[in-house]
Amino acid sequence: MKTYGYAALSADAPLTPFAFERRALRNNDVAIEIVYSGVCHSDLHQARNDWQEWGPTVYPLVPGHEIIGRVIDVGSDVQRYTTGQWVAVGTIVDSCQICDQCRRHEEQMCREFPTVTYNGRDRLTGDITYGGYAKHVVVREEFVLNLPEGLDPARAAPLLCAGITVYSPLRTWNVGPGSRVGVVGIGGLGHLAVRLAAGLGAEVTVITRSAGKAEEAHQLGAEHVLLSTSDEAMQQAASSFDVIIDTIPTRHDVSPYVQLLDVEGALVIVGALGNMEAFSSLPLIMGRRRITGSPSGGIAETQEMLDFCARKNIHPDCEIINMQQINDAFERMERGDVKYRFVIDMASLTAA
Numbered sequence: 001m002k003t004y005g006y007a008a009l010s011a012d013a014p015l016t017p018f019a020f021e022r023r024a025l026r027n028n029d030v031a032i033e034i035v036y037s038g039v040c041h042s043d044l045h046q047a048r049n050d051w052q053e054w055g056p057t058v059y060p061l062v063p064g065h066e067i068i069g070r071v072i073d074v075g076s077d078v079q080r081y082t083t084g085q086w087v088a089v090g091t092i093v094d095s096c097q098i099c100d101q102c103r104r105h106e107e108q109m110c111r112e113f114p115t116v117t118y119n120g121r122d123r124l125t126g127d128i129t130y131g132g133y134a135k136h137v138v139v140r141e142e143f144v145l146n147l148p149e150g151l152d153p154a155r156a157a158p159l160l161c162a163g164i165t166v167y168s169p170l171r172t173w174n175v176g177p178g179s180r181v182g183v184v185g186i187g188g189l190g191h192l193a194v195r196l197a198a199g200l201g202a203e204v205t206v207i208t209r210s211a212g213k214a215e216e217a218h219q220l221g222a223e224h225v226l227l228s229t230s231d232e233a234m235q236q237a238a239s240s241f242d243v244i245i246d247t248i249p250t251r252h253d254v255s256p257y258v259q260l261l262d263v264e265g266a267l268v269i270v271g272a273l274g275n276m277e278a279f280s281s282l283p284l285i286m287g288r289r290r291i292t293g294s295p296s297g298g299i300a301e302t303q304e305m306l307d308f309c310a311r312k313n314i315h316p317d318c319e320i321i322n323m324q325q326i327n328d329a330f331e332r333m334e335r336g337d338v339k340y341r342f343v344i345d346m347a348s349l350t351a352a
Helices: 041-047 153-160 162-172 190-199 211-220 231-236 282-287 299-312 323-335
Strands: 002-007 016-021 029-039 067-074 086-089 092-094 136-140 180-184 203-208 224-227 241-246 261-269 290-293 318-322 341-345
Touching: 029 086, 029 153, 029 323, 041 323, 067 136, 067 153, 086 153, 092 136, 153 162, 153 299, 153 318, 153 341, 162 190, 162 241, 162 299, 180 190, 190 203, 190 211, 190 241, 190 299, 203 211, 211 224, 224 231, 261 282, 318 323, 323 341
Parallel strands: 180 203, 180 241, 203 224, 241 261, 261 290, 318 341
Antiparallel strands: 002 016, 029 067, 029 136, 029 341, 067 086
């Protein structure tokens, strides 16, 4: 299938129009016309080859792993999807399907490593995968998600990465009514963590360095705001959280947040990738506290999250942009000048 999109041709080049070929439909494939594509900070990092320790970026790179679109064709064996149906695609598009992790519906932790939506390799041909900054995508049926009624297609895209990244640890640590949840940072991940935790019935506190975030935090659904710059407030809040979702995207000291955990509480890191500051093991041992991490979720859990958001009317806060604005959006995203996520209206995309 001939298609077109925007691609980075090198680490220091802006994204530019790019024509390319999608694979012909296999029997279990779904062809999708992309209507909206979310802009994730990962897209920026990959375009600039910032994560070489995880594997270098292969150019040309077509980013995008938060995809909303309509089905335009299906393979002969496809049973779940029909032409015209609204669907979604997230961060992975294939996995081995036979390892223990895949069998427990944790395809994101496939023992053979999942095929990521872009800058990955097709499991059959070895071709580099291209993502959602494009007019069309072809995806294996098992990795296509149904977009439930009740979700606004124009605002749902960030749920496919940011949403599931914070929903998965909330479910893993059994957050629900009576749970005391802290969220460190209000950004693309943090604002969804607040809304999702509140939607699950938890008592939510935003932990922030800025007193000016209080009104914003309450509007998102947080009951409390804790100033991490106040030694007195932090001391008073000691041992008062069951789960803390840490969305800070850069290297930082987690010690102040560990002190906030109650016995057997968990600090879940979802923002920072790479080395972190050293910390004392004493509060972990004395309180059986945990510092852990979490990737995105599997396909079944992602569908659960989409259905949950539809029932609870939970949407990200989005700024809709044209495809031609993507390089400016990258610059703004790097400056933190977005509240809270960009979404590309792919109707603005013209043939390369």
